[in-house]
Amino acid sequence: MTEQDRALAEQWMAHYQDYYAKLPDTFARRLGPEIEELDTAARTILVRFCLDDWALNPMGTVHGGIIASMADTTAGMLNKALMGVWEGGPTVSLSMHYIRPVLANSEVLVRASCQKKGAFLGYTTCEAFYRDKPEEILFTGEAVFFSALPPENRFSVAQAGG
Numbered sequence: 001m002t003e004q005d006r007a008l009a010e011q012w013m014a015h016y017q018d019y020y021a022k023l024p025d026t027f028a029r030r031l032g033p034e035i036e037e038l039d040t041a042a043r044t045i046l047v048r049f050c051l052d053d054w055a056l057n058p059m060g061t062v063h064g065g066i067i068a069s070m071a072d073t074t075a076g077m078l079n080k081a082l083m084g085v086w087e088g089g090p091t092v093s094l095s096m097h098y099i100r101p102v103l104a105n106s107e108v109l110v111r112a113s114c115q116k117k118g119a120f121l122g123y124t125t126c127e128a129f130y131r132d133k134p135e136e137i138l139f140t141g142e143a144v145f146f147s148a149l150p151p152e153n154r155f156s157v158a159q160a161g162g
Contacts, residue, residue, distance in 0.1 A: 009038035043114035045078040062102035071141035074110040075124040079145040
């Protein structure tokens with residue numbers, strides 16, 4: 001990771017930590033994503049989630065909608081960083097593949113990779129795993145995001161990192 005990427009990742013982490021801390025007790029706050037790595041050159045991000053019992057379905061595993069939100073949130077954070085926007089960037093489409101149950105009170109990492117970034121759309125894939133079992137994929141997803149902000153009004157990676 002370059003020094004510029006490290007600075008951008010720290011800026012994004014601070015932005016989201018402050019953003020989530022100001023939220024009332026909402027779904028977004030309870031989801032509580034934490035950026036662990038952001039590499040704009042490689043167009044990847046790694047986000048940590050640790051959910052407790054509020055996220056469980058009747059079968060005792062994390063609800064599928066919450067799993068989809070983990071994928072959507074991670075991919076969205078990456079797309080915002082790459083598109084140069086702090087806010088906005090709605091999800092155009094999200095496709096999920098549930099492979100293994102996700103257990104509450106476990107540390108889940110979601111890695112997203114931007115496959116294609118245009119002026120207004122970004123296509124991202126992601127996969128999730130437990131920190132202690134990275135070889136066992138829990139779920140995968142694909143998402144497309146939109147940014148209505150014209151490119152000339154966005155910050156550059158250099159501006160964000162400096």
